Amino acid sequence: MQANNIMYKPDEPDFFPEEQKIVLDILDLARWAPSGDNTQPWKFELLSGRRVMVHVHLEKNIYEYNNSQLNLISAGTLLESIRIAATGFSRLAHLVEVHPRKDNKLCFEIEFEEIKGLPQNSLINEITQRSVCRTIYKTARLSEAARKNLETSLGQNFHLVWYETFKERWFFTRINFFAAGIRLKLREAFDINKRIINMQENFPEAGLPLKATGLSFISQSFLKIVSKSWSLMDFSNRFLVGTFIPRLELDLLPGLFCAAHFQIGSKIPADTMSDEQLLEAGAALQRFWLTATKFGLVMQPSAAVLAFATYGMKKQVFCTDINARAQTEKLYQETQKHYKTPVSHILFQGRIGYPLTHKAPSSRSMRKKLNDLLTPMPKAAV
Numbered sequence: 212m213q214a215n216n217i218m219y220k221p222d223e224p225d226f227f228p229e230e231q232k233i234v235l236d237i238l239d240l241a242r243w244a245p246s247g248d249n250t251q252p253w254k255f256e257l258l259s260g261r262r263v264m265v266h267v268h269l270e271k272n273i274y275e276y277n278n279s280q281l282n283l284i285s286a287g288t289l290l291e292s293i294r295i296a297a298t299g300f301s302r303l304a305h306l307v308e309v310h311p312r313k314d315n316k317l318c319f320e321i322e323f324e325e326i327k328g329l330p331q332n333s334l335i336n337e338i339t340q341r342s343v344c345r346t347i348y349k350t351a352r353l354s355e356a357a358r359k360n361l362e363t364s365l366g367q368n369f370h371l372v373w374y375e376t377f378k379e380r381w382f383f384t385r386i387n388f389f390a391a392g393i394r395l396k397l398r399e400a401f402d403i404n405k406r407i408i409n410m411q412e413n414f415p416e417a418g419l420p421l422k423a424t425g426l427s428f429i430s431q432s433f434l435k436i437v438s439k440s441w442s443l444m445d446f447s448n449r450f451l452v453g454t455f456i457p458r459l460e461l462d463l464l465p466g467l468f469c470a471a472h473f474q475i476g477s478k479i480p481a482d483t484m485s486d487e488q489l490l491e492a493g494a495a496l497q498r499f500w501l502t503a504t505k506f507g508l509v510m511q512p513s514a515a516v517l518a519f520a521t522y523g524m525k526k527q528v529f530c531t532d533i534n535a536r537a538q539t540e541k542l543y544q545e546t547q548k549h550y551k552t553p554v555s556h557i558l559f560q561g562r563i564g565y566p567l568t569h570k571a572p573s574s575r576s577m578r579k580k581l582n583d584l585l586t587p588m589p590k591a592a593v
Contacts, residue, residue: 230261480555
């Protein structure tokens, strides 16, 4: 596997020895790791021909509960992608150090070891194929082979909980529907959506294309109008169509039409986990997601529910809307009635199933070019 003309400095093709070029090829594949809203909050710094420093920006927003838990899990999916990609170049990628956080940034170092004859990881070809699917799925149950491989993909430190019956899917759908009602009325959520949803491009390098949100054509057209300002969106929520139609299209129908909802949990409360443990949780998630892709399955995360339920559990002030804060406490109480795992121990949840069609998507989030993700190297280091 080779990257396409990826260089640290395009005008100096011989800037790196062969070892460093291989590392760039590995990073070029690994950059397809998932991140919240496809923000890709990381940069790569080449420390030597065998070692890389990954700089992760820990953005503060309403979805980053438990002290940037989702950011770290996303960084963990990148870590696992690097490990898997490295096997395509006869390399083992070792996590050698996780540095303490500083100025909303976490850094960790990876070292590559060459091992001739190293088998290529069976998930390597799924790295660029994996994506989020927000439309409805088939309701056919997962095959036994898929279930078994998904369960074992997590390793020993994390466990998987399934919600497959119609009654269980209906419960999850109601919870997601309720959480979306909170999200769609928050000014803070509006500001995030305005920044990350791309109204023009179907294959943007960052963010999320409007066409891939799962909204109908009419809803997309309406969103283009009301998203121009918070006052228009707020007026629409209060006096026009409200939040029912987008929740119907994005939460209710997709929630019911899928094979199952699932949760990935830990043995200890998520807010007591170290940064390194959260990175490994993200690594487990990426193995799970790539395994699902290998078996022809598609997935959609359900991050807002966990964020809001956690705020409700802790009675935490996370937004300016007092009513929304009260609603998160109600949301938490609802999850306690039916969740098989306490909210405090859940690291990730979502829905999964077989797609209605295997046609190539008409829109999807792409990735920034590798050159844009590399930190410049000082001239003294040349």
